[in-house]
Amino acid sequence: MEAPKQTPTSKAGDWRSYQRVILPPVRDLHLLDVALRNGAYTALEKILKEGWERKRLVDEVKASGLRGRGGAGFSTGLKWSFMPPDKPGQPRYLACNGDESEPGTFKDRQIFEYNPHLLFEGMMMGAYGIGAHTAYLYVRGEYADYISHMERELAKAYAKGLVGKNLFGTGWDCDIVIHKGAGAYICGEESSLMESLEGKRAYPRIKPPFPAQKGLWANPTTINNVETLACVPLIVHKGASWFAGLGAPKHPGPLLYGVSGHVNRPGVYEYPTGMLLTDLIYEVCGGIRGGKKLKAVVPGGSSVPVLTAEMCEGVTMDAESMRDGGSMLGTAGVLVMDEDVDMVSFLRRTTHFYHHESCGQCTPCREGTGWLEKLVTRIDEGEGNLRDLDLLISLCDNMEGRTVCALADAAAWPVRWTVTRFRSEFEAKCKPSLVPGGFVSPETLGEAVADPGYVLSD
Amino acid sequence: MSNIHLEISPLPERNPERSFTPEQLVWTDEERARIDAYRASYPEAEAAVMRLLWMAQEKFGWLAPEVIQLVADTLGIPYAHAYGVATFYTMYFKEPKGRFVLDVCTGHSCQVCGAYDRMAHLEKTLGVHMGETTDDGQFTLQEAECLGACGTGPMLQITNGRYVHNLTDEKLDRMVATLRETGSWPFESVTLPQDEDEMQGNRRSDAEATEKAIPAPFFHSLGGHRHDAAPSHDPLHEGTEGA
Numbered sequence: 298m299e300a301p302k303q304t305p306t307s308k309a310g311d312w313r314s315y316q317r318v319i320l321p322p323v324r325d326l327h328l329l330d331v332a333l334r335n336g337a338y339t340a341l342e343k344i345l346k347e348g349w350e351r352k353r354l355v356d357e358v359k360a361s362g363l364r365g366r367g368g369a370g371f372s373t374g375l376k377w378s379f380m381p382p383d384k385p386g387q388p389r390y391l392a393c394n395g396d397e398s399e400p401g402t403f404k405d406r407q408i409f410e411y412n413p414h415l416l417f418e419g420m421m422m423g424a425y426g427i428g429a430h431t432a433y434l435y436v437r438g439e440y441a442d443y444i445s446h447m448e449r450e451l452a453k454a455y456a457k458g459l460v461g462k463n464l465f466g467t468g469w470d471c472d473i474v475i476h477k478g479a480g481a482y483i484c485g486e487e488s489s490l491m492e493s494l495e496g497k498r499a500y501p502r503i504k505p506p507f508p509a510q511k512g513l514w515a516n517p518t519t520i521n522n523v524e525t526l527a528c529v530p531l532i533v534h535k536g537a538s539w540f541a542g543l544g545a546p547k548h549p550g551p552l553l554y555g556v557s558g559h560v561n562r563p564g565v566y567e568y569p570t571g572m573l574l575t576d577l578i579y580e581v582c583g584g585i586r587g588g589k590k591l592k593a594v595v596p597g598g599s600s601v602p603v604l605t606a607e608m609c610e611g612v613t614m615d616a617e618s619m620r621d622g623g624s625m626l627g628t629a630g631v632l633v634m635d636e637d638v639d640m641v642s643f644l645r646r647t648t649h650f651y652h653h654e655s656c657g658q659c660t661p662c663r664e665g666t667g668w669l670e671k672l673v674t675r676i677d678e679g680e681g682n683l684r685d686l687d688l689l690i691s692l693c694d695n696m697e698g699r700t701v702c703a704l705a706d707a708a709a710w711p712v713r714w715t716v717t718r719f720r721s722e723f724e725a726k727c728k729p730s731l732v733p734g735g736f737v738s739p740e741t742l743g744e745a746v747a748d749p750g751y752v753l754s755d
Numbered sequence: 756m757s758n759i760h761l762e763i764s765p766l767p768e769r770n771p772e773r774s775f776t777p778e779q780l781v782w783t784d785e786e787r788a789r790i791d792a793y794r795a796s797y798p799e800a801e802a803a804v805m806r807l808l809w810m811a812q813e814k815f816g817w818l819a820p821e822v823i824q825l826v827a828d829t830l831g832i833p834y835a836h837a838y839g840v841a842t843f844y845t846m847y848f849k850e851p852k853g854r855f856v857l858d859v860c861t862g863h864s865c866q867v868c869g870a871y872d873r874m875a876h877l878e879k880t881l882g883v884h885m886g887e888t889t890d891d892g893q894f895t896l897q898e899a900e901c902l903g904a905c906g907t908g909p910m911l912q913i914t915n916g917r918y919v920h921n922l923t924d925e926k927l928d929r930m931v932a933t934l935r936e937t938g939s940w941p942f943e944s945v946t947l948p949q950d951e952d953e954m955q956g957n958r959r960s961d962a963e964a965t966e967k968a969i970p971a972p973f974f975h976s977l978g979g980h981r982h983d984a985a986p987s988h989d990p991l992h993e994g995t996e997g998a
Contacts, residue, residue, distance in 0.1 A: 322953040325960050388798070400862040400901035407947065411958060438809070438846045439902050441916045442942055474796040479805055479844030482900065496802035497836075498843040514798055557864035557905035564906040564948040564968035582948075599863050599901075630905065632864050646866045650900055656843075 308545040308571025308613050317567045318531050319524070319551050320411050327446070329453040332414040338459050340530035341418050344425060345467040354426045358529060361537035362549045366404075367394055367485070367522030368598065368627045370548065370616040373529075379509040380427045380517050390518040391424040391432040392494060393526055396478060396485035398437055399598035400650060402630035404553035405523040407565045409436065409443040412527070413450050417460060419526035421471045422533070427519045431472050435490050438479040448475055482654035486702045487520040489656070500658045501702035524553055545571030545615035552629055554581075554614065559635040561586050571615045578609070578633055589635040593719070597627020599647050600707030602714035603640075624714075640719040641726050644712065645670070645677045651708030662705035665696040669712050676723060682730040686723055689716050762886065764849065774819040774851070782829070786810065790829060800830045804840050808847055812915075817848035845900075846915050853888040853895035855934050858912040859922075862901025865908035873909045874898065876924045880931060893935065906968040907945050920945060920966040 309315075325331045332338075344354055359374025380389065393416070397405045408416050420432040436444050451473060454460045462470045476494055478484050484493045488502035491513050512518020528550055532540050541549050552570045554577060557563045561583030568581070574596065578584065585591055591606040596614070602624045604612070612622035619626040634643070652666040672689055675681045693709035700706075716723055782790065793806040807826045808818060815822050818841050827837040841847045848856075857877065861870040874896075878884055881894050888895040904910045907920035917940050919930055933940060944962035957965040 317949065320947065320949075322950060322958070324954065324958050327959065328961075397903050398901065401864050401905050402901075403903045403905045406903055410944065411947075437903065438844070438915065439899075439912060442918065472796075477806060477809060479809070480846035480900075481844050493805070494802060495799070496797070496804040496840065498839050555906060557908060558867055562948045562968065564945070566947075566949055595863070632867070632905070634867055638867055643863065643867065646861065647863055650862065653900060 307573045309569040312568045315568055319527055320567050327411050329450055337414040338418050340533040341421055342465050345465050345469055351426055357537050361532045361540035363528055364548055365522055366524035373525055377426045388516050389429040390513045391429045392520045393420050393434045394520055395436040395523045398482040398485050399628050401632045402598045402628040404555045404565050408523055408527050409447055413447045415527045419529040422529045423526050424471050430470050433494055434475045438477050444477055483656045500656055503701055544569030547617050548615035555630040556582050558633040559586050560633050571613045574609045574612045585635050592636045592638055593634045595632040596624050598630045600710055601625040601627040602710055605718050640715055640722045641677045644715045645673045647711050648673045659700035661696045661699045665692055666708045668692055676726050681727045683727045684730045686716055773821055775821055780825045801832050804837055808841055817851050854893050856895045856914045858897050858899035860899050860902040860910050864905035868908045870909035873922045
């Protein structure tokens with residue numbers, strides 16, 4: 298491995314002595330009585346009893362610098378402030394996105410299992426901040442066990458008067474409803490999540506109108522990720538400046554890193570943002586198993602661009618550094634791959650995922666994801682031609698930004714960047730082109746497909 | 756041939772034979788109370804359709820057209836709407852399945868940790884291909900998209916419920932035998948690595964079983980593994996070092 302060009306610096310500060318706050322080391326914290334002994338619901342009690350104005354909470358969250366943990370990394374306080382002024386008789390909703398279907402992401406499940414009361418409290422505080430009285434928690438259907446655990450704990454919290462009507466005697470009401478999904482990646486997209494919550498086929502909506510204007514049942518709605526909302530009580534407890542001072546200055550706070558793949562100790566770790574990717578792999582997770590060499594890292598869920606081993610040097614886990622380093626932070630679900638992984642077979646499975654999960658609403662995505670899968674499969678089977686690689690890139694050009702939601706982009710990015718960054722591996726599996734074609738530009742794509750020699754396999 | 760290509764499900768027959776009698780297609784009082792609670796959770800009846808389809812699937816095993824009709828009638832929504840929802844989401848069973856549906860996750864983290872080898876082992880053990888049900892109706896073997904347990908991959912889910920982590924061939928054999936015998940598998944709580952260091956183990960005292968996020972024995976299914984290849988004895992899978 299090449300030596301790094303400059304000494305890499307972590308932005309996570311003294312992370313080795315970091316004390317966890319989202320998942321603090323407390324035995325049985327998921328049970329209500331234990332959670333109450335450890336300060337659960339006191340942040341909510343504080344803002345209710347002190348009669349905080351909504352704006353004060355929103356400003357506090359803004360000041361903390363909290364950014365969404367679901368992938369886009371948008372400022373949470375700013376998102377809340379997009380909610381329109383109250384209209385009499387118009388309900389408002391908070392939806393918590395616990396769909397967590399991005400391959401490689403498994404952090405929210407730890408909150409569901411180990412600290413659900415922090416999430417419930419955060420959801421109600423989010424509802425308070427945007428003026429809602431109902432908070433929906435959308436959880437993917439696969440988490441059936443965790444849903445039933447949470448339902449049990451939620452029932453306990455209702456029975457104790459911590460959720461529901463007249464909370465802490467202040468006259469403020471807030472209901473939490475757990476909505477069980479049924480297996481659709483697309484529901485992680487916020488407008489599609491709302492369709493699913495309304496009991497429909499989860500087709501993403503055209504924006505604008507944005508959810509803050511017309512969301513659930515055409516009423517103002519804010520959608521936040523599970524981990525994002527779980528941070529809100531911590532901000533009120535410990536102060537916005539504590540939060541803002543933790544980790545990377547532009548993307549602060551505690552972060553759940555989900556590391557999977559070929560490391561010695563995979564799992565979910567809580568550390569400040571801005572950890573060096575190499576610290577995470579080699580020190581926290583004990584390095585690559587079997588003493589093998591690192592080959593590639595997908596740092597934020599399957600749709601973010603893959604990083605080669607060389608590119609991992611000096612990159613820190615925050616949105617800005619990841620962008621400069623050639624990828625995205627996404628959900629911080631880090632997949633580590635060792636030298637033995639065949640990138641073509643790897644990409645083949647990823648394209649299959651997006652083909653399977655495309656909702657079918659927009660043509661570029663419905664057809665494009667299928668083509669990506671067929672082409673990568675064909676290359677993987679040794680039947681591809683060299684010019685298929687250019688066709689793959691031009692397919693990506695024709696998908697990105699041309700659909701209602703970002704699934705097409707999410708499907709195209711891994712193809713574009715895996716093919717670009719591991720091109721020699723793809724070329725090694727390709728046969729020489731036997732019919733004229735050469736480089737296929739987006740303009741000539743139509744012709745190339747009409748070419749009778751160009752039959753997609755399978 | 757591609758081994759990760761799913762068949763397109765055929766359209767339902769126009770007048771299918773009924774699988775359930777009108778006497779069977781009723782809710783108990785306890786179920787009606789649950790339905791009312793779900794219904795009250797939303798401003799519109801339509802929104803409760805997903806929960807009701809779940810209830811119906813747990814009660815009847817799969818969503819036959821008449822079962823979907825029951826759900827639609829219960830909520831007072833069109834059949835076409837309930838059918839549309841049932842067919843959009845993959846976890847709703849539109850055809851009868853085995854008693855245990857084994858959804859083996861082959862999402863990218865599980866894939867690079869050997870999910871297709873575990874799948875091949877299950878295919879061999881159960882004598883069915885991916886997507887098929889055993890002759891005795893006990894097991895349906897399926898491929899699933901990422902199930903969100905990437906740190907403990909390869910893993911699988913039993914009939915839309917229990918997660919089974921850190922799969923090895925031995926564990927799969929044990930699981931299949933246990934399911935045949937007792938019909939259930941304990942809830943496995945995954946111990947966080949930091950809990951391991953700071954709390955010397957899993958933090959839940961009510962976990963039935965615990966699993967550490969340890970890597971599966973390492974070998975790869977990638978690059979050359981094919982299901983249509985002869986199931987030869989593969990020395991790679993024998994005696995490889997653990998981590």
